[in-house]
Amino acid sequence: MVDALAASVGIAMEEEWRAGVTAHFEAIAKAAEEVDAVPLDNAAEPAWHYEA
Amino acid sequence: MHLDPLTGSAADIIEAVRKREVSAQDMAELAIEAAEAVNPRINAFTCITAERAMKEAAALDARSAAGEPMPSLAGLPYAAKNLYDVEGLKTLAGSRINRDNPPAEADGALVSRMKVAGALLIGTLNMDEYAYGFTGTNDHDGDICNPHDTTRMAGGSSAGSGAAIAAGVVPVALGSDTNGSIRVPSSFCGTFGLKATYGRFSRAGAFPFVTSFDHVGPLARSARDLAAIHDAVAGHDPADPVSSTHPVMSCQAALQEGSDGLRIAVAGGWFRQNATREALEAVECAAKALEVEREVELPLTREARLAAYVLTGAEGAAFHLDRLRTRPNDFEVETRNRLVAGALIPSAWAMRAQRVRRLYRDQVLKVFEGVDAILTPTTPFSAPPFGTTTIDIDGETLPLEPNIGIYTQPFSSIGLPAVSVPVWLEGAKLPLGVQIVAAPWREDIVLRIADVLEREGIAEARPALLE
Numbered sequence: 094m095v096d097a098l099a100a101s102v103g104i105a106m107e108e109e110w111r112a113g114v115t116a117h118f119e120a121i122a123k124a125a126e127e128v129d130a131v132p133l134d135n136a137a138e139p140a141w142h143y144e145a
Numbered sequence: 146m147h148l149d150p151l152t153g154s155a156a157d158i159i160e161a162v163r164k165r166e167v168s169a170q171d172m173a174e175l176a177i178e179a180a181e182a183v184n185p186r187i188n189a190f191t192c193i194t195a196e197r198a199m200k201e202a203a204a205l206d207a208r209s210a211a212g213e214p215m216p217s218l219a220g221l222p223y224a225a226k227n228l229y230d231v232e233g234l235k236t237l238a239g240s241r242i243n244r245d246n247p248p249a250e251a252d253g254a255l256v257s258r259m260k261v262a263g264a265l266l267i268g269t270l271n272m273d274e275y276a277y278g279f280t281g282t283n284d285h286d287g288d289i290c291n292p293h294d295t296t297r298m299a300g301g302s303s304a305g306s307g308a309a310i311a312a313g314v315v316p317v318a319l320g321s322d323t324n325g326s327i328r329v330p331s332s333f334c335g336t337f338g339l340k341a342t343y344g345r346f347s348r349a350g351a352f353p354f355v356t357s358f359d360h361v362g363p364l365a366r367s368a369r370d371l372a373a374i375h376d377a378v379a380g381h382d383p384a385d386p387v388s389s390t391h392p393v394m395s396c397q398a399a400l401q402e403g404s405d406g407l408r409i410a411v412a413g414g415w416f417r418q419n420a421t422r423e424a425l426e427a428v429e430c431a432a433k434a435l436e437v438e439r440e441v442e443l444p445l446t447r448e449a450r451l452a453a454y455v456l457t458g459a460e461g462a463a464f465h466l467d468r469l470r471t472r473p474n475d476f477e478v479e480t481r482n483r484l485v486a487g488a489l490i491p492s493a494w495a496m497r498a499q500r501v502r503r504l505y506r507d508q509v510l511k512v513f514e515g516v517d518a519i520l521t522p523t524t525p526f527s528a529p530p531f532g533t534t535t536i537d538i539d540g541e542t543l544p545l546e547p548n549i550g551i552y553t554q555p556f557s558s559i560g561l562p563a564v565s566v567p568v569w570l571e572g573a574k575l576p577l578g579v580q581i582v583a584a585p586w587r588e589d590i591v592l593r594i595a596d597v598l599e600r601e602g603i604a605e606a607r608p609a610l611l612e
Contacts, residue, residue: 098489103470110473110482117486120547121458124451125494131448131501139499140357140506140559 151179152313152608155221155370162220165209169202169220169265176222176267179314187290187312189305191227192234193268198222201265217377219263225319226303227269228276229253229361230350238352239272239302241285242468242475253350254382255319255361262377267315270305274480276321276354277461278302279329279549284477288531291334292609293575297528300333300549302326306364307334313608317370321351322360324457325523325553328565331364332578333528335567336606337595338364339371340553342585343560344389347382355460356387358453358557366606368595371564372396375588391586399589404597407517407590410439412582415446416521416552419538424522427568427577431520434603435594441512441519446555449505452498453558454547458487459495506559513584518594521552523565523578556582564591566604579604 095115099106106114151158161167177195184190205219225231228238230249237243252260260266271289273281281289281304289304291297292312299308303320307330310318320327322340331338339362346361353359363374375396382388411432417425431437462469462484469488473481512519525548526536535542556563562585565578579598583590598604 095486095489099485102466102488104466104473104485104488105470106485107473110478110485113478113482114485114489117458117483118489121455121486121490121494124454125490125498128448128452128455128494128498128501131445131504133497133500133504137500138503139496140503 151175151222151316153316154367155218155316155365155373158316159219159221163215169205170199172220172222173198173202173265173267176265176315180267183312183314186295187292187308188287189270189289189308189312189314190224190268191237191271191286194231194266198265198267201260205263216261216263218259218373221264221317222267222315223259223264223317223319224268224270224306224309224315225256225266226272226306226321228272228321228352229256229319231256231266231269234269236352238276239274239283239286242472249350251350254347254384255378256350258378270309270318272305273302274477275465276302276323276326277480277483279325279546281330291528293335294528297530297575298333300330300528303330303364307331307336310334310336310364310366310606311609317363317365317374320362320364322362322557323354323358324453324557325550327362327364328523328553328563328578328580329549331565331567332523332576335569335576336364336366337368337371337567337604338565339375339588339592340557340563341375341379341588342562344387345379345588347385347388349382349384353464355457356464357460358457360557368564368566368592368599369397369400371595372400372592375592394589396589396592399593400596402593404435404594407594408515409435409437409518409520409594410441410516411437412443412519412521413440414442419543419548419551420522420525421538423527423570423573424525424577426570427579428520428522430568430570431579431598431603434598434601437520439516441516443512444508445501445505448501449555449558450551452501452505453554455490455494455498456502456558458483459490462487462490502558505555509559509561510584517583517587518590519582521580521582523552523580524549525551527575527577552580561585562588562591564595566595566598567606568604569607576607
């Protein structure tokens with residue numbers, strides 16, 4: 094999957110990177126899963142730039 | 146090597162230059178000599194800008210001789226992380242790829258403001274590649290060693306900044322902080338470090354990493370020196386699109402108020418987990434000196450940190466996408482692998498993370514309605530030896546690097562001001578940072594508390610005595 098995703102953004106994955114990239118992507122996916130579990134109502138705004 | 150004026154505070158040096166007890170050229174020469182003598186041991190500098198420093202110093206001395214008033218940082222030697230543009234030098238940002246860029250045509254905003262204030266640029270400082278790291282290791286320029294124990298990490302990514310101060314080369318250095326990169330080396334090297342409110346210091350002419358998280362700022366040997374730098378360089382800059390027009394107050398003047406009347410609490414929950422006994426003891430030490438008895442919980446911190454992790458990958462990778470496409474093998478292996486993984490993040494994950502980030506910010510600001518400042522450890526442990534990949538805490542073995550910034554990252558992601566102060570526990574051979582966090586634009590509060598801890602003898606930036 095990482096090869097196809099990389100190709101879709103114009104990065105040519107090389108054999109020797111695959112394991113490292115996959116490990117990092119899996120760690121990000123795990124984090125994203127936990128973030129996804131936070132209850133948000135429809136009015137919850139994204140924070141592109143923090144403004145005090 | 147132990148050069149007396151350079152192990153003192155910036156305030157002492159500026160006062161001595163103002164009174165003509167020492168010339169700016171003397172200070173520049175001392176700092177250049179110190180950098181040349183010490184750098185082979187710590188690898189903090191990537192360039193010593195001797196010619197520039199001597200020119201700046203000579204111009205100041207000429208003004209002094211003519212009876213002109215001296216600017217606020219007159220004769221203060223300092224150095225800057227090599228992601229700042231310095232006129233005539235290539236802005237490396239710790240990378241190999243940037244070596245192919247032309248030299249900077251002008252100084253970055255903070256370097257320029259330091260020059261106007263009379264500070265003398267002694268050199269540019271080594272760092273983690275593209276600021277993506279907490280260890281102070283670099284395959285292109287070599288690893289930065291901790292002056293208190295050169296077998297140990299200086300912390301990153303502003304590793305050279307922390308190491309140059311701790312080694313007694315300069316009393317002040319400029320760093321940058323995306324997820325903790327000023328505060329982590331401050332903790333490991335035993336310096337004071339200020340990450341001001343997002344938008345307070347101009348980032349124009351500083352090489353970006355994750356622009357919605359990126360901050361720039363100083364490391365120093367005292368809270369008073371951080372306040373002096375704040376007052377000299379803070380202020381709106383239209384060249385930085387997120388630079389704020391919020392009024393700037395004098396932090397130096399605010400220090401006189403001490404900490405009386407401030408509502409201070411220790412952070413519980415997340416900020417007591419995964420920390421060594423020593424890190425918690427350092428916080429307790431500070432809390433005791435400040436007579437703090439209250440504890441507060443910051444809800445959603447774990448999730449907010451994970452959101453910051455996702456966003457760092459996504460935004461950092463988007464910034465580097467062209468380089469990942471065209472020169473992937475010129476990155477360090479780990480930087481490249483992390484950035485490529487970040488480039489693959491679906492937008493739904495990133496957008497969700499942005500919404501959690503906003504929610505966290507709103508909840509933390511509510512906590513600050515009831516307190517003025519919060520104390521946490523800066524890092525969960527002191528500087529580890531090079532080569533360390535895991536750390537044992539409470540009987541659990543954890544991966545090292547992802548855990549270094551667990552207490553700093555949440556506050557960068559929502560832009561709050563924070564200062565790290567160095568604490569030496571009794572008998573300790575290494576310092577540990579205590580982090581003080583306040584509501585937006587209250588740099589005065591974090592610096593007031595840091596100054597009190599210093600005056601009480603709890604916080605101290607001890608120079609390392611390198612032979």
